[in-house]
Amino acid sequence: MSQARTEPLPETARRPGDAAPVVELRGLSIAFGGVPALHDVALRLYPGEVHALMGENGAGKSTLIKALTGVYAPDAGTVVVDGQERSFASPADSQAAGISTVYQEVNLCANLTVAENMLLGREPRFLGGIGVRAMRRRARQTLERLGLDVDPASVLGQHPIAVQQLVAIARAVDVDARVLILDEPTSSLDADEVARLFEVVRTLRDQGTAIVFVSHFLDQVFEIADRLTVLRNGRLVGERLVSETSQLELVRLMLGRELETLDRLDRQEAPPVDRDRTPVVKVLGLGRKGALEATDLEVHEGEVVGLAGLLGSGRTELARLLFGADAADTGEVEVHGRRARVRTPRQAIDRRLAFASEDRRAEGVIGDLTVADNMLLALQASRGWLRPIPPAQRTTLVARYLEALDVRPADPHALMRNLSGGNQQKVLLARWLLTEPELLLLDEPTRGIDVGAKAQIQQLVAELAGRGMAVVFISAELEEVLRLSDRVVVMRERRKIAEREGGDLTVGEVLETIAAEATHTHLTETTDGEAPR
Amino acid sequence: MSAATDTPVGSSVVPSTWDRVRSWSPGQRYLPVIATVVVFLSLFSAGGIRYEGFADPQVFLSLFLDNAFLIVLAVGMTFVILTGGIDLSVGSVVALSTVIAARTLEAGWAAPAAIAAVLLVGTVIGLLHGVLIQYLGIQPFIATLAGMFLARGLCFLLAERSIPIDDETFSTIAFATITLPGGYYTTWTAVVALATVVVAAYVLARRRFGRTVYAVGGSEASALLMGLRVARTKVAVYAVSGFCAALGGLLFSLYMLSGNSLHAVGMELDAIAAVVIGGTLLTGGRGLVVGSLVGVLVLGTIQTFISFDGTLSSWWTKITIGVLLLAFVMVQRLATRRQP
Numbered sequence: 001m002s003q004a005r006t007e008p009l010p011e012t013a014r015r016p017g018d019a020a021p022v023v024e025l026r027g028l029s030i031a032f033g034g035v036p037a038l039h040d041v042a043l044r045l046y047p048g049e050v051h052a053l054m055g056e057n058g059a060g061k062s063t064l065i066k067a068l069t070g071v072y073a074p075d076a077g078t079v080v081v082d083g084q085e086r087s088f089a090s091p092a093d094s095q096a097a098g099i100s101t102v103y104q105e106v107n108l109c110a111n112l113t114v115a116e117n118m119l120l121g122r123e124p125r126f127l128g129g130i131g132v133r134a135m136r137r138r139a140r141q142t143l144e145r146l147g148l149d150v151d152p153a154s155v156l157g158q159h160p161i162a163v164q165q166l167v168a169i170a171r172a173v174d175v176d177a178r179v180l181i182l183d184e185p186t187s188s189l190d191a192d193e194v195a196r197l198f199e200v201v202r203t204l205r206d207q208g209t210a211i212v213f214v215s216h217f218l219d220q221v222f223e224i225a226d227r228l229t230v231l232r233n234g235r236l237v238g239e240r241l242v243s244e245t246s247q248l249e250l251v252r253l254m255l256g257r258e259l260e261t262l263d264r265l266d267r268q269e270a271p272p273v274d275r276d277r278t279p280v281v282k283v284l285g286l287g288r289k290g291a292l293e294a295t296d297l298e299v300h301e302g303e304v305v306g307l308a309g310l311l312g313s314g315r316t317e318l319a320r321l322l323f324g325a326d327a328a329d330t331g332e333v334e335v336h337g338r339r340a341r342v343r344t345p346r347q348a349i350d351r352r353l354a355f356a357s358e359d360r361r362a363e364g365v366i367g368d369l370t371v372a373d374n375m376l377l378a379l380q381a382s383r384g385w386l387r388p389i390p391p392a393q394r395t396t397l398v399a400r401y402l403e404a405l406d407v408r409p410a411d412p413h414a415l416m417r418n419l420s421g422g423n424q425q426k427v428l429l430a431r432w433l434l435t436e437p438e439l440l441l442l443d444e445p446t447r448g449i450d451v452g453a454k455a456q457i458q459q460l461v462a463e464l465a466g467r468g469m470a471v472v473f474i475s476a477e478l479e480e481v482l483r484l485s486d487r488v489v490v491m492r493e494r495r496k497i498a499e500r501e502g503g504d505l506t507v508g509e510v511l512e513t514i515a516a517e518a519t520h521t522h523l524t525e526t527t528d529g530e531a532p533r
Numbered sequence: 534m535s536a537a538t539d540t541p542v543g544s545s546v547v548p549s550t551w552d553r554v555r556s557w558s559p560g561q562r563y564l565p566v567i568a569t570v571v572v573f574l575s576l577f578s579a580g581g582i583r584y585e586g587f588a589d590p591q592v593f594l595s596l597f598l599d600n601a602f603l604i605v606l607a608v609g610m611t612f613v614i615l616t617g618g619i620d621l622s623v624g625s626v627v628a629l630s631t632v633i634a635a636r637t638l639e640a641g642w643a644a645p646a647a648i649a650a651v652l653l654v655g656t657v658i659g660l661l662h663g664v665l666i667q668y669l670g671i672q673p674f675i676a677t678l679a680g681m682f683l684a685r686g687l688c689f690l691l692a693e694r695s696i697p698i699d700d701e702t703f704s705t706i707a708f709a710t711i712t713l714p715g716g717y718y719t720t721w722t723a724v725v726a727l728a729t730v731v732v733a734a735y736v737l738a739r740r741r742f743g744r745t746v747y748a749v750g751g752s753e754a755s756a757l758l759m760g761l762r763v764a765r766t767k768v769a770v771y772a773v774s775g776f777c778a779a780l781g782g783l784l785f786s787l788y789m790l791s792g793n794s795l796h797a798v799g800m801e802l803d804a805i806a807a808v809v810i811g812g813t814l815l816t817g818g819r820g821l822v823v824g825s826l827v828g829v830l831v832l833g834t835i836q837t838f839i840s841f842d843g844t845l846s847s848w849w850t851k852i853t854i855g856v857l858l859l860a861f862v863m864v865q866r867l868a869t870r871r872q873p
């Protein structure tokens with residue numbers, strides 16, 4: 001390996017005593033339409049290690065994984081598996097060679113059952129056909145290892161996105177793969193599920209599997225990974241032992257600069273929220289059978305209300321009901337003190353509500369349109385299709401948000417599907433910010449977004465609130481919710497259990513509230529023991 | 534499962550068959566088919582009330598005899614539509630099959646050889662469609678539209694006029710009846726059609742190929758990343774449709790006992806209509822072959838209606854089919870709108 005690198009691999013990053021890597025990539029380059037996405041990148045995976053692949057949004061992590069597993073054909077470079085040079089023509093080929101992959105976007109078929117999604121392609125046989133019972137049994141066993149209690153015979157599409165993500169992981173860990181690649185597997189998981197996933201990952205690692213782990217949650221990386229490789233702008237920055245790297249150093253390697261804004265979110269300048277005025281939106285007893293018990297909520301001008309709670313606590317459901325994405329069974333909605341009918345998203349948009357949903361694949365990204373078109377979709381829809389946005393205004397609006405959210409490439413004419421996952425997420429966020437709503441519902445807006453951009457987005461939300469927008473902020477990351485919110489609504493088992501002033505509230509206190517409620521409900525609740533869907 | 538604390542030990546073991554029967558509720562995916570069955574039953578009962586002799590079991594059996602070829606076509610079409618594709622060529626392939634059968638038999642081929650030739654040509658045509666669509670990236674609509682014109686043109690090259698089929702084996706099969714208890718009867722063509730449905734239903738539900746068909750219709754990109762053989766499946770699906778069209782063509786030659794270039798004009802549209810009425814989504818990924826069978830029965834019942842009435846113009850068939858089609862597509866839209 002004689003090519004010039006930004007930083008040479010330190011000797012310490014090699015695992016002493018280990019024979020040979022299972023997978024080694026050398027000099028890998030790939031370009032899309034002349035634009036290089038990866039340039040002369042190397043990666044070494046040893047058996048029995050968890051290897052974190054790090055980098056900003058658009059750094060080339062997913063591209064590297066796809067080039068390795070046969071989705072893309074690299075322009076240059078070699079893939080060596082077990083000392084033999086290989087080139088995979090399709091994902092099926094790499095799977096056959098013992099490389100099991102969970103790609104970044106949940107890549108399963110919503111119309112098939114959970115069991116089929118996990119096992120199709122290597123299903124148990126029965127009389128020459130598929131052994132349906134055996135298949136379900138095996139699926140259930142693997143799901144149990146991940147602590148997931150879902151019916152393997154149920155259709156995948158009816159489950160929330162987190163369950164789908166776990167099913168995708170279950171598909172990958174079900175085989176005894178020698179290499180397991182997880183591209184942002186934890187983006188929509190809660191702490192509990194992450195813990196369980198890590199247990200499985202550790203077991204596999206101890207059995208000798210090489211695991212690639214991609215995540216923008218630095219805490220998780222430091223918890224699970226042994227070594228890491230950092231990419232920046234499609235180039236290799238370096239390979240490090242996790243034990244010898246600090247978080248700060250890692251961030252510097254990823255961004256190529258110091259990160260100033262993280263943790264320092266100034267909301268002091270914002271005018272205090274006036275709770276005596278009529279709230280922008282007030283709901284009374286909003287509920288839907290099986291989704292949410294009757295809930296009250298008020299959101300004032302310039303206020304950020306955070307919804308905290310575990311997965312399946314009803315936080316997403318509340319936002320969906322408020323926006324009319326699901327029809328409520330009970331409850332009333334008042335907008336500026338006037339009764340309003342919000343039964344469909346259309347009606348919600350007319351009342352100047354906006355909802356950035358967590359499920360960007362199903363509800364957001366239109367891959368074949370340009371970034372600009374994707375961004376302007378909601379604004380155009382709210383104006384009506386007969387009143388096109390003037391070209392000059394289009395250009396300035398798009399340019400402003402491309403910059404504000406640091407979308408890369410900052411090219412309004414790029415096709416949406418060619419953007420990296422995190423950058424797609426930024427465009428979707430811009431889509432709703434652009435409409436300048438009076439109430440903005442953000443469901444997991446920073447999922448899959450790198451540390452730098454995450455701080456930028458939080459800053460932007462704070463700014464918008466400072467200018468009078470009411471915001472409902474949902475995130476699985478409690479720290480983030482607490483940092484941003486003026487008020488925190490704690491949810492559990494599909495209802496609101498507490499409402500606290502933000503500011504001095506700590507993560508521990510919120511978790512305590514949730515746990516205390518748990519013991520309480522356990523004693524009183526006898527009939528309603530429905531498992532979360 | 535969190536409520537299982539106060540239930541007696543042992544009740545969580547395998548439920549008895551009766552328990553399962555009692556607690557059975559049709560899954561979401563059966564609803565469209567059930568809706569189609571309801572429509573069929575209502576149509577049939579309406580006929581029974583209105584016309585004397587309509588509610589006779591033989592009338593029901595005749596639905597299978599008179600539409601055997603359409604059932605087979607609809608089966609093949611179901612495979613294609615489940616992947617999100619379409620096959621417009623099947624009507625022309627039926628005509629081509631009748632012509633090839635008539636021509637080869639006229640030239641003195643033995644019946645099995647003629648049958649093999651017909652099935653081979655149909656499958657190859659389907660295979661070519663598949664290759665054009667999969668490897669050259671041509672839209673299914675366009676590729677099979679071209680195939681439709683080509684096959685129809687080929688008919689005229691082979692036979693400019695109608696050629697009668699008087700082969701002994703063919704006419705024996707055509708006229709043979711199978712007597713059922715109660716003095717009712719059916720024909721071998723109906724048996725072949727039903728066998729096709731059974732085989733197709735098994736393949737779609739229980740074979741990897743069949744499940745891959747659904748996976749491709751659900752999300753082709755996902756199926757690829759799951760490591761499924763997407764390319765092979767997509768080509769195979771058109772081959773299946775071509776084979777079914779040829780088999781349908783053979784059944785049609787038995788029905789008409791002639792080969793004619795003008796046979797089966799527009800029959801591909803009947804097949805598509807039957808599949809859609811049977812509850813299969815045109816966007817792919819959802820639907821059952823049994824639905825397509827019932828869809829054909831619905832179309833057949835409408836036709837029987839017209840023939841029983843005598844005063845109704847046969848164009849009422851088209852109008853009713855149009856209205857039904859619209860109603861079904863609308864119901865499907867409503868049913869699928871709120872789903873993720």
Ligand SMILES: Nc1ncnc2c1ncn2[C@@H]1O[C@H](COP(=O)(O)OP(=O)(O)OP(=O)(O)O)[C@@H](O)[C@H]1O
Pocket residue numbers: 032033037055056057058059060061062063064104408409417418419420421422423448
């Ligand atoms: N099919 C494609 N066509 C054109 N450009 C592409 C394509 N796929 C990826 N790119 C570009 O390659 C770069 C790397 O993208 P990639 O998806 O690998 O990023 P990533 O590191 O996974 O980021 P994220 O953290 O956001 O998932 C991006 O600039 C992206 O726009």
Ligand SMILES: [Mg+2]
Pocket residue numbers: 061062063104183420421422
């Ligand atoms: Mg990525």
